[in-house]
Amino acid sequence: MTKLSAAPGSVWRFCAPSVIPGFGITFGYTLFYLSLIVLFPLATLLWRSSELGFSGLYAVASEPRVAAALRTTFSLSFAAAFIDLIFGLIVAWVLTRYEFPGRRLFDAFVDLPFALPTAVAGISLAALYAPNGWFGVCLAELGIKVAFTRLGILVALIFIGLPFVVRTVQPIIAELEIELEEASATLGAWRLQTLLFVLLPPLIPALLTGFALAFARAIGEYGSVIFIAGNIAYISEIAPLLIVVKLEQYDFAGATAIASIMLAISFVALLVINLIQSWSRKRFGHV
Amino acid sequence: MPTLSLAALEDTKMQKHGFSIKVESVAQDFGAFAALRDVSLEIKPGELVALLGPSGSGKTTLLRVIAGLNAPDRGRVLFDGEDATYLPVQDRKVGMVFQNYALFKHMTVADNIAYGLKVRPRRQRPPKTEIAKRVEELLRFVQLEGLANRFPGQLSGGQRQRVALARALAIEPRVLLLDEPFGALDARVRKDLRRWLREVHQKTGLTTIFVTHDQDEAMELADRVVVLNEGRIEQIGTPEELYDQPASPFVISFVGEAVALPVTVADGHVNFAGRELHIDTHGLRSGAARVFFRPADIAVASQGSGEIEGRVESIRRTPAGVRATIAIEGYDQTLEIDSPIDQAASLGEKIPLSFTKARIFPADVPDFDDIADGI
C-alpha cells in the first residue's frame, strides 16, 4: 500500500507518501490507545471540574484546610527544589569534573530516587528520621525533630527531586569547553571569576529546567511523603493526601477541584520549562 | 574583505612594541609520551614567528608552555630576560587566540572584548567609560563596528575570529599567541584572514607566534619559521632558508616537495643505479644514504651529461606545454617534468636528467613520509 504518486494539486494528505508500510495501523492504534488510556480519563477530570466552574474551584481552594494544604505543598516543594538546585549543582559538578574513588558508583546512585518505589522510600525515610531512627536520634540531640513535621516532608521532597537537577545539568557541564576556561585565564581572570562569569552562566538554563522539573515532581509526590509527614491537617498535610482524604469522605467534587488545580500547575510548569528551553536555544544556540 | 584603517589604529593607544621571548631547554612529558624534548629558541621583539609541524610534533604544547597554560617539566621561559616559567597565566599578559575562538557565547561581542579589562583587580581596572572606549576602538580596528551587541552565535566564522583577536588585544598583551587560527575556516576566508593577520602584525608591532600545520601559511606569513618534529626543533629560519638550505630530511620533505633518491656512499663517491652522481658528500661516512632535491630543481639534460636516467611513462598537455611523468630506475616514485612543446620527449623514451641543489643525508634519518607511514 504505497502512496507514492500523487497528482500535483491533488488531495491534501495527512501523512507524506512513503514506501514504508504500517502508518495507518500504527498511527491509528497510537491514537486509539492514547485516547482510551490518557486523554479520555483526563478529559473526564476536566469535564467534572468544569461542572464546578471557576467559582466552584475557587470555593474549594479557599476552604481553610485546602488552602493550607496547597500552601504547604507549594512552599515545601519550592524549598526542596531550591535545595536540590544548590546541592544538585555541586553533585553534578563533582561527578563530572573530578576523579575520585567510587565516582562511578555515586554517579549510578544518583538515579536511585527514580528507580526506588515511592512507598519504599517513604517508609525508609520515616524509619530513618523517626525519634529512634539513625538520624532521628542524632537530630534529637540537637533539638531538631524531623519525622512527622514539615521538615520531614522537606527531606522526602529533596530526596525525590535530586536526580532531576543532577541529570539535567550534568551533560551541560560535561560539554563546557576547556578552551573557555583557558581563554578566561589568559585574559587575566582568576579561578573564582572564571567560575562565576564564564562557567556558571551557560548552566543557568539547565539549572532552571532542573529546578522546574524537581518542583513539578515534588508537588504531586505522595508515597514518599505520607509516611514521614505528620499528615496533620492545616500543618503538615500535603495536597495529594487531601485528595485521598476527600475521596474517603466521598467528597468527589472537592477531590476533583484540588486535582484540577494541581493539574493546572503541572501544565504551567511544563510550559515554563519549554519556554526556558526555547529561550536558551535562541540565546546560547543550544539547550 | 576587512582592511585595517590606519586612522583607527592611530587613535588607539595600543602598545607598539613587543617583548622578546627566550625558551631554554624546555621539555614536557605526558606520562610516557615526550611532547617536547629539549627545545630552545629565541624570538626577537616584534617578530612574527610560525611554529610549524605535523600533529603530535609538540608545536601546540610549546605554544601553551609560552602562554603559561602548561608548566614545563624542565627548562625555562623568559620574557624580556625575566624568568616567567612559573608565572601564573593570569599574570603573563599573553593575548591568546584559540583554535575554536573560545568566545563566551552568553556574552555580547562587546562584553567578550571587555572581559579582560573587567576582571582586573579594582586598582588596575580602568573606569567603565574608558573600557567602553577601548572596546569601540578595537571594534573599529577589526572592522566590526556595529556588531557590539551581537552574540557570537550570530556571527560568521571569520567575524568570530576577529572578535577573538580583539579580545586578546584588549589587555595590551606583551605577546600575541595564535593556535591554528585559521584551521576552522574555509579556504577562501582563510586566504583573506592570512593577509589580514600580516597587517595586524605590522601595525601593532607585537611579538606574534602562531601554530600551524599548513606550511603554505607559515611560509607566507612568518618572518621566521620553527619546524618541529616529534618534540624537537628540526630547524629555525626564514622561509627562504628553509627552502634553500634545509637542515634535515624532515624539513626538506615537510616544507615543500622533495624527491628522495636512495644511494650508496663509498669513499666519498655517491652511487645510484650503477652510475656515479657528482654530489659533494661533505664527509659523509660510507653506507646507505639518500639524496634529496626539489622536483623544480630537476631538468632534462643535454644528451650524455645527465646524472640519472629516466624513462617517460606518460605525457599530457598542459596550458604551458607538456608534462611528462618519468620513472627512474632505482626509485619507486615518479617525477613530473614540464617542458615546452617543441622540446617534448616521446613516450617510452629514455632521457637523461640532471639536478641542482641536492642535499645528501644518511639513510636512517627519517623524513616526513617515513614518519607518516612508519610508526
Added chain:
Amino acid sequence: MSDILISATSRKQSRRQRGATDDTAFARVFLIFLAILFLLLFLFAPLAVVFVEASAKGFSAFRDTFHEADALAAIRLTLIVAAISVPANLIFGLAAAWAISKFSFPGKSLLITLIDLPFSVSPVVSGLVYLLVFGAQGLFGKWFSAHGIQIIFAVPGIVLATIFVTFPFVARELIPLMQEQGTVEEEAALTLGASGLRTFWTVTIPNIKWGLLYGVLLCNARAMGEFGAVSVVSGHVRGLTNTIPLQVEILYNEYNSVAAFAMAVLLASLALVTLGLKTFLEWKYADALSGRSRRH
C-alpha cells in the same frame, strides 16, 4: 593515523595537565566531600535502612514474611499487574515510535507532548481520573456495576491505573532513538523485497533492542512500584487488591516493621537490579541508547 592517535592522547593528557585551569586542591576536596556527604545522607542511608530493618529480627523473621498469605497474594497481584501493563505499553511504544519516526505528518510534537502527559500528572490524580470514569459515581460506573463487572476497587482498576502511570516509558525511550536512526535501513530492506513485518523484525528490532530493553526495565520497575495511583483505585482489600507497595503500607501502619521492610526489600532489590542494568547498558551501549536528551 598514528599522528591522530598521538595528538588525541596528548590532548587528553594535556587536559589532566591543565595546571592553569584546575580548581585549587582545597576547593576540590571540599566540594567532593560535600557532594559525597550529601549523597550518603540523602540517598544511600534510606536504601541501607531498608535492608537493615528487614533483617532487624534475624533471617527467619525476614523469611516468615513471605509465608503469609496476604504477602504472597500481594506479590502475585503485582506480578500480574506488571505482566499486563508492561506488554501493553510495550506494544503501544513500538507502534507510536514507528508512526512518529518513520513517517512525516503534522502535529508530531503535539503527539509527543500528549504521550508525555502521564509523567506530569501526580500519581494520586492519575488514580482519581480512573475513579471518575469507572467509579460508582463515575461516568461508566453504573453501566459496569449493572453488568456485574467491577473495575474500581478490583484488579482491573489497578491494572488500568498502572498502565496510565507507566504509559510513556517505552515510547519515550524508543521515539528519539528511532528518530535518530531514521528510515534508511527500512527503506533499503523494502527495496530488497522484504515485507513490512519482516523488515520490522529483522531490521528495526535489532537496531533498537537495547533501547527497548532499557524502556521495558524502567516501565517494569515503575509498574511494580507504583503506589499513589494504585492506592486510590484499589480497595485495600487484604489478599485481593493489594500490590506489594500497598502491602508495605499496611504492614508498616500495623507497626509490623520487619514484615514491611521485608516486602520493601523485594522492591529495593528490583530497584538495584534496574539501576545496575541501566548503568551497564549506558556504559556499554551509549550509542545505541543515544537520542535520549530528556530525562525521566
